[in-house]
Amino acid sequence: xxxxxxxxxxxxxxxxxxxxxxxxxxxxxxxxxxxxxxxxxxxxxxxxxxxxxxxxxxxxxxxxxxxxxxxxxxxxxxxxxxxxxxxxxxxxxxxxxxxxxxxxxxxxxxxxxxxxxxxxxxxxxxxxxxxxxxxxxxxxxxxxxxxxxxxxxxxxxxxxxxxxxxxxxxxxxxxxxxxxxxxxxxxxxxxxxxxxxxxxxxxxxxxxxxxxxxxxxxxxxxxxxxxxxxxxxxxxxxxxxxxxxxxxxxxxxxxxxxxxx
Numbered sequence: 347x348x349x350x351x352x353x354x355x356x357x358x359x360x361x362x363x364x365x366x367x368x369x370x371x372x373x374x375x376x377x378x379x380x381x382x383x384x385x386x387x388x389x390x391x392x393x394x395x396x397x398x399x400x401x402x403x404x405x406x407x408x409x410x411x412x413x414x415x416x417x418x419x420x421x422x423x424x425x426x427x428x429x430x431x432x433x434x435x436x437x438x439x440x441x442x443x444x445x446x447x448x449x450x451x452x453x454x455x456x457x458x459x460x461x462x463x464x465x466x467x468x469x470x471x472x473x474x475x476x477x478x479x480x481x482x483x484x485x486x487x488x489x490x491x492x493x494x495x496x497x498x499x500x501x502x503x504x505x506x507x508x509x510x511x512x513x514x515x516x517x518x519x520x521x522x523x524x525x526x527x528x529x530x531x532x533x534x535x536x537x538x539x540x541x542x543x544x545x546x547x548x549x550x551x552x553x554x555x556x557x558x559x560x561x562x563x564x565x566x567x568x569x570x571x572x573x574x575x576x577x578x579x580x581x582x583x584x585x586x587x588x589x590x591x592x593x594x595x596x597x598x599x600x601x602x603x604x605x606x607x
Contacts, residue, residue, distance in 0.1 A: 373557045375412050375564035380488035381419045382437050383563070384477045386469055388426040389456045390498035397523070398455040400549035401495060405450050407553060411560045414443035419567065420488075421446060422477050424469055425456035431469035432456065433476060438483025466500035466530070470507035478516060489567050490516040497523040497549070500530055508534040517566050518542065519559070523549050 387401060405423075412419040422437040434453065440446035473492060478484045492511060511518060520531040522545040535542040541562050544555045 373407075373411050373560050375560055375567065377564055377567050378413070378418065379567045380417065380485055381412075381491055381563075381567035382478070382484050382488045383419060383421045383491045383493065384437070384473055385421060385423045386426065386431075386473060386492060386494045386496075387423065387453075387456065388464075388466055388469065388494065388496040388498060390464055390496075392524070393455070393497055395455060397497070397549040400552055401523075402450055402453055404495075404549075404552035404556065405453075406447060407556045408560065408563075409443060409446050409450065411556070412563075414440070414446055416441060420483055420485075422483065423449070423453070424473055424477065425453070426466070426469040427456040431472040433472075436477065436482045464498045464500055465502040466494070466496060466498075466534070467502040467504045467507045470494075470504065470511060470534070474507065474511050474514065474516070478511075478514065489569060490514070491519065491563065491566055492516055493519045493521065493563075494531075494534060495521045495523065496526055496531075499527040504530055505533050512536055519562070520544070521552075521555070521559075522546070523552070 385405065387405075389398065389401075409421060412421075414421065416438065420437040422439070423434045425432045425434055435449055440449055470492075476482065478490055480486070484490065508518060518534055518536045519542045520535040522528060522531050522543075524547065526545065528543075528545065531543050531545070532539055544559060546552055546555065
Protein backbone atom coordinates (compact mmCIF):
# COMPACT_ATOMS: atom_id res chain seq x y z
CA UNK A 347 0.00 0.00 0.00
CA UNK A 348 2.74 2.46 0.92
CA UNK A 349 4.59 1.69 -2.33
CA UNK A 350 1.44 2.29 -4.43
CA UNK A 351 0.71 5.55 -2.63
CA UNK A 352 4.24 6.76 -3.27
CA UNK A 353 3.93 6.01 -6.99
CA UNK A 354 0.63 7.90 -7.24
CA UNK A 355 2.02 10.91 -5.40
CA UNK A 356 5.07 10.99 -7.70
CA UNK A 357 2.79 10.95 -10.75
CA UNK A 358 0.77 13.82 -9.34
CA UNK A 359 3.91 15.81 -8.54
CA UNK A 360 5.38 15.32 -12.02
CA UNK A 361 2.12 16.49 -13.56
CA UNK A 362 2.21 19.71 -11.58
CA UNK A 363 5.84 20.34 -12.50
CA UNK A 364 5.11 19.85 -16.20
CA UNK A 365 2.14 22.20 -16.01
CA UNK A 366 4.11 24.92 -14.23
CA UNK A 367 7.12 24.63 -16.53
CA UNK A 368 6.09 27.40 -18.89
CA UNK A 369 4.05 29.61 -16.58
CA UNK A 370 4.88 33.32 -16.42
CA UNK A 371 7.03 34.43 -13.53
CA UNK A 372 5.71 37.77 -12.32
CA UNK A 373 5.24 39.73 -15.54
CA UNK A 374 7.69 37.62 -17.54
CA UNK A 375 6.56 34.84 -19.87
CA UNK A 376 9.30 32.21 -19.88
CA UNK A 377 7.50 30.00 -22.38
CA UNK A 378 9.41 28.40 -25.23
CA UNK A 379 6.22 28.00 -27.27
CA UNK A 380 5.80 29.67 -30.63
CA UNK A 381 3.27 32.48 -30.98
CA UNK A 382 2.47 34.86 -33.83
CA UNK A 383 1.02 38.03 -32.30
CA UNK A 384 -0.37 40.90 -34.37
CA UNK A 385 -0.98 44.26 -32.69
CA UNK A 386 -3.75 46.40 -34.19
CA UNK A 387 -3.45 49.98 -32.95
CA UNK A 388 -6.54 52.03 -33.85
CA UNK A 389 -6.07 55.71 -33.05
CA UNK A 390 -8.86 58.21 -33.66
CA UNK A 391 -8.75 61.98 -34.06
CA UNK A 392 -9.14 62.16 -30.27
CA UNK A 393 -5.81 60.44 -29.69
CA UNK A 394 -3.35 62.97 -28.29
CA UNK A 395 0.43 62.85 -28.58
CA UNK A 396 0.51 61.90 -24.90
CA UNK A 397 -1.90 59.02 -25.58
CA UNK A 398 0.34 57.85 -28.41
CA UNK A 399 3.41 57.84 -26.17
CA UNK A 400 1.48 55.92 -23.50
CA UNK A 401 0.52 53.30 -26.08
CA UNK A 402 4.14 52.98 -27.17
CA UNK A 403 5.23 52.52 -23.54
CA UNK A 404 2.57 49.86 -23.14
CA UNK A 405 3.70 48.00 -26.26
CA UNK A 406 7.31 48.21 -25.10
CA UNK A 407 6.45 46.56 -21.79
CA UNK A 408 4.53 43.76 -23.52
CA UNK A 409 7.43 43.04 -25.88
CA UNK A 410 9.93 43.04 -23.01
CA UNK A 411 7.93 40.30 -21.28
CA UNK A 412 8.36 37.75 -24.09
CA UNK A 413 11.13 35.79 -25.76
CA UNK A 414 11.29 37.25 -29.27
CA UNK A 415 12.73 35.41 -32.24
CA UNK A 416 11.94 33.46 -35.43
CA UNK A 417 11.55 30.24 -33.42
CA UNK A 418 9.84 31.89 -30.43
CA UNK A 419 7.37 34.80 -30.32
CA UNK A 420 6.94 37.00 -33.39
CA UNK A 421 5.06 40.31 -33.30
CA UNK A 422 3.67 42.30 -36.22
CA UNK A 423 1.87 45.64 -36.08
CA UNK A 424 -0.87 47.38 -38.04
CA UNK A 425 -1.96 50.97 -37.45
CA UNK A 426 -5.35 52.31 -38.35
CA UNK A 427 -6.08 56.01 -38.61
CA UNK A 428 -9.83 55.81 -39.05
CA UNK A 429 -9.98 55.08 -42.76
CA UNK A 430 -7.25 52.79 -44.08
CA UNK A 431 -4.97 50.27 -42.31
CA UNK A 432 -1.20 50.54 -42.57
CA UNK A 433 1.06 47.54 -41.97
CA UNK A 434 4.01 48.99 -40.08
CA UNK A 435 5.85 45.66 -40.00
CA UNK A 436 5.12 42.01 -40.62
CA UNK A 437 5.55 39.13 -38.20
CA UNK A 438 8.92 38.12 -39.61
CA UNK A 439 10.33 41.61 -40.16
CA UNK A 440 11.85 42.34 -36.71
CA UNK A 441 14.00 39.27 -36.01
CA UNK A 442 15.19 40.32 -32.54
CA UNK A 443 13.72 41.93 -29.45
CA UNK A 444 16.02 44.93 -29.88
CA UNK A 445 14.89 45.59 -33.47
CA UNK A 446 11.27 45.24 -32.38
CA UNK A 447 11.72 47.73 -29.53
CA UNK A 448 13.37 50.17 -31.93
CA UNK A 449 10.44 49.85 -34.33
CA UNK A 450 8.00 50.67 -31.52
CA UNK A 451 10.09 53.66 -30.42
CA UNK A 452 9.87 55.04 -33.99
CA UNK A 453 6.17 54.29 -34.44
CA UNK A 454 4.45 57.38 -35.92
CA UNK A 455 1.15 58.61 -34.58
CA UNK A 456 -1.67 57.30 -36.73
CA UNK A 457 -4.72 59.28 -35.62
CA UNK A 458 -6.60 61.05 -38.40
CA UNK A 459 -9.60 63.31 -38.99
CA UNK A 460 -12.07 60.51 -39.60
CA UNK A 461 -14.47 60.89 -36.70
CA UNK A 462 -17.51 59.90 -38.75
CA UNK A 463 -15.76 57.16 -40.75
CA UNK A 464 -14.04 55.10 -38.08
CA UNK A 465 -13.96 51.53 -39.34
CA UNK A 466 -12.49 48.70 -37.26
CA UNK A 467 -13.94 45.93 -39.40
CA UNK A 468 -11.76 47.03 -42.30
CA UNK A 469 -8.38 46.58 -40.54
CA UNK A 470 -9.60 43.27 -39.07
CA UNK A 471 -10.12 41.96 -42.61
CA UNK A 472 -6.79 43.46 -43.66
CA UNK A 473 -4.98 41.56 -40.91
CA UNK A 474 -6.49 38.25 -41.93
CA UNK A 475 -5.64 38.80 -45.60
CA UNK A 476 -2.25 40.47 -45.23
CA UNK A 477 -0.69 39.51 -41.88
CA UNK A 478 -1.71 35.99 -40.96
CA UNK A 479 -0.22 34.49 -44.11
CA UNK A 480 2.71 32.05 -44.48
CA UNK A 481 4.60 34.40 -46.83
CA UNK A 482 4.34 37.17 -44.21
CA UNK A 483 5.86 35.14 -41.39
CA UNK A 484 2.93 33.16 -39.99
CA UNK A 485 4.02 29.68 -38.89
CA UNK A 486 1.82 26.59 -39.12
CA UNK A 487 2.83 25.35 -35.66
CA UNK A 488 2.33 28.62 -33.76
CA UNK A 489 -0.51 30.04 -31.72
CA UNK A 490 -2.11 32.94 -33.63
CA UNK A 491 -3.11 35.94 -31.51
CA UNK A 492 -4.54 39.37 -32.35
CA UNK A 493 -4.52 42.27 -29.88
CA UNK A 494 -6.77 45.22 -30.73
CA UNK A 495 -6.13 48.56 -29.01
CA UNK A 496 -8.80 51.16 -29.78
CA UNK A 497 -10.14 54.45 -28.44
CA UNK A 498 -12.97 54.81 -30.95
CA UNK A 499 -16.34 53.38 -32.00
CA UNK A 500 -16.50 51.52 -35.27
CA UNK A 501 -19.03 52.62 -37.87
CA UNK A 502 -18.81 49.40 -39.88
CA UNK A 503 -19.58 45.76 -39.13
CA UNK A 504 -17.08 44.14 -36.78
CA UNK A 505 -18.95 40.89 -36.24
CA UNK A 506 -18.25 39.20 -39.58
CA UNK A 507 -14.49 39.90 -39.87
CA UNK A 508 -13.84 38.98 -36.24
CA UNK A 509 -15.87 35.81 -36.71
CA UNK A 510 -13.76 34.89 -39.75
CA UNK A 511 -10.57 35.46 -37.75
CA UNK A 512 -11.73 33.24 -34.90
CA UNK A 513 -12.83 30.55 -37.37
CA UNK A 514 -9.25 30.53 -38.67
CA UNK A 515 -8.00 29.76 -35.17
CA UNK A 516 -6.91 33.30 -34.31
CA UNK A 517 -7.42 34.23 -30.67
CA UNK A 518 -8.51 37.86 -30.24
CA UNK A 519 -7.87 40.20 -27.30
CA UNK A 520 -9.45 43.66 -27.17
CA UNK A 521 -8.25 46.68 -25.17
CA UNK A 522 -10.52 49.70 -24.94
CA UNK A 523 -9.18 53.12 -24.03
CA UNK A 524 -11.43 55.93 -22.80
CA UNK A 525 -15.05 55.94 -24.01
CA UNK A 526 -15.18 52.93 -26.30
CA UNK A 527 -18.16 50.79 -27.24
CA UNK A 528 -17.78 47.82 -24.89
CA UNK A 529 -20.41 45.84 -26.78
CA UNK A 530 -18.16 46.02 -29.84
CA UNK A 531 -15.18 44.84 -27.79
CA UNK A 532 -17.19 41.80 -26.69
CA UNK A 533 -18.29 41.11 -30.27
CA UNK A 534 -14.70 41.14 -31.51
CA UNK A 535 -12.96 39.32 -28.65
CA UNK A 536 -12.65 35.59 -28.16
CA UNK A 537 -14.38 33.87 -25.26
CA UNK A 538 -14.30 34.07 -22.32
CA UNK A 539 -14.67 37.84 -21.89
CA UNK A 540 -12.90 37.99 -18.53
CA UNK A 541 -9.68 36.77 -20.14
CA UNK A 542 -9.79 38.55 -23.50
CA UNK A 543 -11.29 42.00 -22.80
CA UNK A 544 -9.53 44.87 -21.05
CA UNK A 545 -10.69 48.45 -20.60
CA UNK A 546 -9.05 51.54 -19.12
CA UNK A 547 -10.52 55.00 -18.61
CA UNK A 548 -7.36 56.70 -19.87
CA UNK A 549 -4.22 55.68 -21.77
CA UNK A 550 -2.11 56.48 -18.70
CA UNK A 551 -3.59 53.36 -17.05
CA UNK A 552 -2.48 50.97 -19.79
CA UNK A 553 0.61 49.93 -17.85
CA UNK A 554 -1.67 48.73 -15.04
CA UNK A 555 -2.97 45.87 -17.19
CA UNK A 556 0.43 44.67 -18.47
CA UNK A 557 0.89 41.96 -15.82
CA UNK A 558 -2.55 40.35 -16.28
CA UNK A 559 -2.39 40.63 -20.05
CA UNK A 560 1.07 39.00 -20.07
CA UNK A 561 -0.20 36.08 -18.01
CA UNK A 562 -3.18 35.55 -20.32
CA UNK A 563 -1.06 35.84 -23.47
CA UNK A 564 1.50 33.44 -22.02
CA UNK A 565 -1.22 30.89 -21.32
CA UNK A 566 -2.55 31.36 -24.86
CA UNK A 567 0.91 30.80 -26.32
CA UNK A 568 1.35 27.66 -24.24
CA UNK A 569 -1.93 26.18 -25.46
CA UNK A 570 -0.41 25.28 -28.83
CA UNK A 571 2.45 23.46 -27.10
CA UNK A 572 0.03 21.59 -24.83
CA UNK A 573 -2.03 20.50 -27.87
CA UNK A 574 1.11 19.07 -29.49
CA UNK A 575 1.97 17.15 -26.33
CA UNK A 576 -1.54 15.73 -26.09
CA UNK A 577 -1.47 14.63 -29.72
CA UNK A 578 1.90 12.95 -29.25
CA UNK A 579 0.85 10.71 -26.38
CA UNK A 580 -2.32 9.07 -25.07
CA UNK A 581 -1.40 10.21 -21.58
CA UNK A 582 1.19 12.66 -20.37
CA UNK A 583 1.81 14.40 -17.03
CA UNK A 584 2.07 17.66 -19.01
CA UNK A 585 -1.58 17.34 -20.02
CA UNK A 586 -2.77 19.04 -16.83
CA UNK A 587 -2.98 15.86 -14.80
CA UNK A 588 -4.88 16.07 -11.53
CA UNK A 589 -4.83 13.26 -8.99
CA UNK A 590 -7.09 12.86 -5.98
CA UNK A 591 -6.12 10.18 -3.50
CA UNK A 592 -8.57 9.17 -0.76
CA UNK A 593 -7.55 6.66 1.89
CA UNK A 594 -10.24 5.24 4.16
CA UNK A 595 -10.58 2.25 6.45
CA UNK A 596 -13.21 -0.33 5.61
CA UNK A 597 -15.25 -2.54 7.92
CA UNK A 598 -12.62 -5.27 7.78
CA UNK A 599 -9.98 -2.86 9.00
CA UNK A 600 -8.13 -2.80 5.70
CA UNK A 601 -7.19 0.47 4.07
CA UNK A 602 -9.05 1.34 0.88
CA UNK A 603 -7.34 3.60 -1.65
CA UNK A 604 -9.25 5.51 -4.32
CA UNK A 605 -7.40 7.39 -7.09
CA UNK A 606 -9.10 9.80 -9.49
CA UNK A 607 -7.38 11.41 -12.52
